[in-house]
Amino acid sequence: MIECIDVSKRFGDTAVLAGVTARIEAGEIFAVIGPSGAGKSTLLRLIDLLDAPTGGAIRVNGTDIHREPKRGLLIRRMMGMVFQKPAVFNTTVYENIAVGLRFRGVGEAAIQKKVEDVLGMVGLAGYGERRARTLSGGEMQRVALARAMVIDPDVLLMDEPTANLDPVSVALIEDLVLRINRDLGTTIVFSTHDMYQGQRLAHRIGVLMKGVFAQVGTPREVFTLPASRDVARFVGVENIIEGVVVAGENGASVVDAGGIPVRARSPFEVGEAVSLCIRSEDIRIAPADGGAAAPGRNTLSGTVAAVVPRGPFSRVTVDCGFMLSSVLSWKAADSLGIGEGSRVVVSFAPESVHVVRQG
Amino acid sequence: MYEIIEGFIEAARLIVTFDPDVMAIAARSIIVSFTATIIATLIAVPFGAVINFGTFPGRKSLINLIQTLYSLPTVIVGLLIFLLISRVGPFGFLRLLFTPTAMIIAQTVLILPIMTGLTISALSGVDPVIRDTLYSLGATRLQFLVNIMKEARFAILTAVAVGFGRAISEVGAAILVGGNIMASSFASSTRTLTTAISLETSMGNIPTSIALGIILLAIALGVNLAITRMQHR
Amino acid sequence: MQRRTLFAVAAVMVAFLLICGCTGTTSDPVSTGTEKQQLRIATTTSLDDTKLLNHLSTIFEKQYNAEVLVVSAGTGKALEYGQRGDVDVLMVHDRAREDTFIADGYGINRRVFAYNYFILVGPESDPAGIKGMEPTKAFAALREKGMAGEPGVTFVSRGDASGTHSKEQAIWKKAGLNYSTDVQGSGDWYLEAGKGMGATLAMANEKQAYTLSDIGTYLAYKGDLDLVTLVDEGDILLNVYCAMQINPEKYPDINSTIAKDWVNFMISDDVQKEIASFGVDKYGQPLFYAAQNDWAKIGVTEAEVTDPIK
Numbered sequence: 016m017i018e019c020i021d022v023s024k025r026f027g028d029t030a031v032l033a034g035v036t037a038r039i040e041a042g043e044i045f046a047v048i049g050p051s052g053a054g055k056s057t058l059l060r061l062i063d064l065l066d067a068p069t070g071g072a073i074r075v076n077g078t079d080i081h082r083e084p085k086r087g088l089l090i091r092r093m094m095g096m097v098f099q100k101p102a103v104f105n106t107t108v109y110e111n112i113a114v115g116l117r118f119r120g121v122g123e124a125a126i127q128k129k130v131e132d133v134l135g136m137v138g139l140a141g142y143g144e145r146r147a148r149t150l151s152g153g154e155m156q157r158v159a160l161a162r163a164m165v166i167d168p169d170v171l172l173m174d175e176p177t178a179n180l181d182p183v184s185v186a187l188i189e190d191l192v193l194r195i196n197r198d199l200g201t202t203i204v205f206s207t208h209d210m211y212q213g214q215r216l217a218h219r220i221g222v223l224m225k226g227v228f229a230q231v232g233t234p235r236e237v238f239t240l241p242a243s244r245d246v247a248r249f250v251g252v253e254n255i256i257e258g259v260v261v262a263g264e265n266g267a268s269v270v271d272a273g274g275i276p277v278r279a280r281s282p283f284e285v286g287e288a289v290s291l292c293i294r295s296e297d298i299r300i301a302p303a304d305g306g307a308a309a310p311g312r313n314t315l316s317g318t319v320a321a322v323v324p325r326g327p328f329s330r331v332t333v334d335c336g337f338m339l340s341s342v343l344s345w346k347a348a349d350s351l352g353i354g355e356g357s358r359v360v361v362s363f364a365p366e367s368v369h370v371v372r373q374g
Numbered sequence: 375m376y377e378i379i380e381g382f383i384e385a386a387r388l389i390v391t392f393d394p395d396v397m398a399i400a401a402r403s404i405i406v407s408f409t410a411t412i413i414a415t416l417i418a419v420p421f422g423a424v425i426n427f428g429t430f431p432g433r434k435s436l437i438n439l440i441q442t443l444y445s446l447p448t449v450i451v452g453l454l455i456f457l458l459i460s461r462v463g464p465f466g467f468l469r470l471l472f473t474p475t476a477m478i479i480a481q482t483v484l485i486l487p488i489m490t491g492l493t494i495s496a497l498s499g500v501d502p503v504i505r506d507t508l509y510s511l512g513a514t515r516l517q518f519l520v521n522i523m524k525e526a527r528f529a530i531l532t533a534v535a536v537g538f539g540r541a542i543s544e545v546g547a548a549i550l551v552g553g554n555i556m557a558s559s560f561a562s563s564t565r566t567l568t569t570a571i572s573l574e575t576s577m578g579n580i581p582t583s584i585a586l587g588i589i590l591l592a593i594a595l596g597v598n599l600a601i602t603r604m605q606h607r
Numbered sequence: 608m609q610r611r612t613l614f615a616v617a618a619v620m621v622a623f624l625l626i627c628g629c630t631g632t633t634s635d636p637v638s639t640g641t642e643k644q645q646l647r648i649a650t651t652t653s654l655d656d657t658k659l660l661n662h663l664s665t666i667f668e669k670q671y672n673a674e675v676l677v678v679s680a681g682t683g684k685a686l687e688y689g690q691r692g693d694v695d696v697l698m699v700h701d702r703a704r705e706d707t708f709i710a711d712g713y714g715i716n717r718r719v720f721a722y723n724y725f726i727l728v729g730p731e732s733d734p735a736g737i738k739g740m741e742p743t744k745a746f747a748a749l750r751e752k753g754m755a756g757e758p759g760v761t762f763v764s765r766g767d768a769s770g771t772h773s774k775e776q777a778i779w780k781k782a783g784l785n786y787s788t789d790v791q792g793s794g795d796w797y798l799e800a801g802k803g804m805g806a807t808l809a810m811a812n813e814k815q816a817y818t819l820s821d822i823g824t825y826l827a828y829k830g831d832l833d834l835v836t837l838v839d840e841g842d843i844l845l846n847v848y849c850a851m852q853i854n855p856e857k858y859p860d861i862n863s864t865i866a867k868d869w870v871n872f873m874i875s876d877d878v879q880k881e882i883a884s885f886g887v888d889k890y891g892q893p894l895f896y897a898a899q900n901d902w903a904k905i906g907v908t909e910a911e912v913t914d915p916i917k
Contacts, residue, residue: 063510092512102503115511461692471693553678576806578831
């Protein structure tokens with residue numbers, strides 16, 4: 016459906032996109048996630064023909080959209096876009112939504128029906144005659160979504176659509192995105208800096224970092240098998256430890272992490288510098304006298320360096336040569352009697368260690 | 375002091391009784407300046423749009439020039455138009471000097487820069503997201519311009535009101551190219567509120583001056599009121 | 608709702624104003640069907656300020672189904688308008704410059720229709736003590752006292768290259784003074800107004816200063832002035848008004864027929880009577896004298912006063 020082939024974009028001396036390559040399939044929800052300034056908005060604007068790339072090509076159904084100036088309008092009219100800042104025209108809600116249809120010369124009777132339908136879809140039935148500027152931010156963003164959807168686009172582009180909204184409005188918009196995709200089959204590409212939103216909504220995620228896709232995959236792939244140290248850090252892997260592979264065969268390796276051997280599953284050769292990514296949820300903490308270690312697990316003893324509350328949990332950081340963090344419920348933390356300075360044993364399975372090449 | 379009070383009483387009488395001469399002068403002022411404002415609007419708004427949305431070399435300098443011309447002295451415009459339309463000037467064959475048309479031309483030229491400049495500000499003041507939204511909704515170039523102007527309509531109306539205010543209150547150009555003629559027919563006369571006030575005061579005809587001044591002030595205040603109301607929307 | 612009412616009221620007011628304005632001055636019938644001829648006259652301010660021109664043009668408009676457009680300016684500016692071809696007829700009062708204008712081929716068919724006298728007016732207290740003096744002596748005395756800084760001695764000049772300004776310069780010259788070096792800019796006592804006769808009189812009155820005026824304008828404004836006549840005798844004070852056509856050979860599309868009609872109208876017997884009697888009822892004396900029978904007295908040929916243009 017949409018193919019980005021080595022797309023680059025410079026603004027003056029600043030390279031915002033430096034060779035983005037990805038393929039978005041028809042009917043899927045594709046999330047572009049990444050830190051602020053990674054080029055997410057620029058990529059969406061290029062797809063919507065609001066900007067021209069400096070290099071590379073974007074193909075929609077096989078057509079290089081930036082090399083078809085005559086068909087530019089037709090191509091753009093296949094797509095709808097919702098922007099980060101909820102922006103409405105200074106007129107009624109009805110007229111706001113009707114704009115795209117008027118551009119296409121749709122008759123008034125058809126406009127009326129379509130606007131009413133789409134207002135119902137976004138949960139704003141009866142809002143037609145209100146002045147759009149008097150709505151709340153969340154309502155305005157739903158008007159913007161209705162305005163983009165009323166033209167039945169093949170592709171819906173959304174640039175951080177919920178970044179400025181309250182949690183209730185965010186949930187409403189997210190629900191709408193899922194329903195639009197499910198009921199209408201619309202291909203949706205949206206950007207977000209909220210990795211969990213990407214996980215909640217997307218079939219696939221592209222992690223945009225420093226102007227390129229550092230990884231493209233399903234949410235599960237991206238969250239459990241980040242392709243690099245940076246991706247791991249962005250998707251919330253708390254424990255990233257540097258080391259060197261010292262032994263290994265058949266995918267089972269031993270990594271020397273600052274003098275401490277860690278067993279992990281990895282395909283890397285001996286001598287390779289790697290980063291070990293361990294999710295805090297996979298780390299277990301037991302009292303120092305907690306009996307025999309489970310066989311096959313990495314078991315390290317250390318001292319609790321910090322206990323920090325995090326929502327209904329506590330984040331416990333243990334110094335066992337390198338720092339490792341785990342998450343415990345308050346109850347579990349209490350029953351273990353953990354405090355700063357407590358001696359504990361930390362364990363994790365080799366399968367929980369995701370090894371990526373350094374750099 | 376006595377002169378001023380007496381002047382105001384006589385002025386009130388002239389206004390309340392709809393003195394034909396005073397009303398004719400007021401009506402002519404409105405017609406001339408209103409026409410000039412309409413013509414200037416028809417030129418300034420598209421011109422402002424081209425400058426605001428266009429990309430061409432010298433665009434910045436052009437905007438600077440336009441802003442400099444905001445304070446174009448009215449007598450300079452008057453002199454320029456006089457030289458152009460005087461019988462020996464390049465447009466002398468049109469025989470426009472000393473006609474209301476000449477005043478309309480002069481006032482149009484006078485208010486074009488400020489109206490163009492304010493149109494540019496009005497259009498550039500539209501949220502960039504609105505611009506992107508229009509394009510993303512599949513607007514053609516023309517649909518885009520029409521809708522941006524709709525969005526900037528109050529700011530553009532302000533530009534129009536400012537232009538009218540400047541036109542109706544100027545005296546320098548009107549007297550140079552109009553000649554302050556009081557003919558027997560309405561259409562041939564070129565005496566407006568400002569030129570009449572200038573003449574009547576210099577000849578010591580104070581009550582008429584005050585009456586005309588009150589009317590001019592009322593019009594100017596009305597325009598200002600309209601501007602303020604628009605800006606609060 | 609309140610806003611709508613406001614706008615409605617404003618709209619009604621504007622409409623009413625326009626209707627009043629349009630009907631107020633077009634009371635004379637325009638239903639003659641034929642297009643009215645327009646006559647453009649550039650005039651010296653004194654003829655306009657005294658309302659003489661207004662009085663005569665009303666008569667003319669009825670007789671000739673024409674419309675008279677009067678641009679009032681000093682003689683200098685009027686001559687400039689004439690030279691540029693912006694008007695059809697000139698009505699001025701400066702023989703010397705008229706002669707040059709005609710010699711240069713811009714003006715033709717000059718006819719003299721009226722005359723009166725210039726007068727030197729000033730405050731009743733007469734701080735310069737010039738009352739009853741011969742004109743050149745009075746001017747010389749004014750300058751002397753003015754230069755000496757005598758309190759209250761100020762002279763307001765038209766300063767606008769008008770016929771009156773021209774006459775003033777001639778008097779300075781005859782008094783043995785170089786206008787541009789000895790008078791103009793010689794001190795705070797000498798002010799240039801740069802305005803018409805009526806406005807200059809009003810200014811001199813405000814400053815309680817001396818000024819040179821034609822008697823017609825002075826009489827027309829006398830009611831509003833505290834200035835009195837101090838010097839009114841002497842041949843040099845003669846003030847002769849003429850009307851002339853702009854040469855159609857210079858500007859072919861000029862309205863020469865109606866221009867000719869106007870000049871002939873000015874020297875016609877009826878108008879000469881009108882001029883002689885104009886203002887008598889109001890000021891107790893005429894503002895202008897008819898030129899018809901006094902051509903010898905004012906030093907012009909009989910033909911210039913009586914012969915209609917053919």
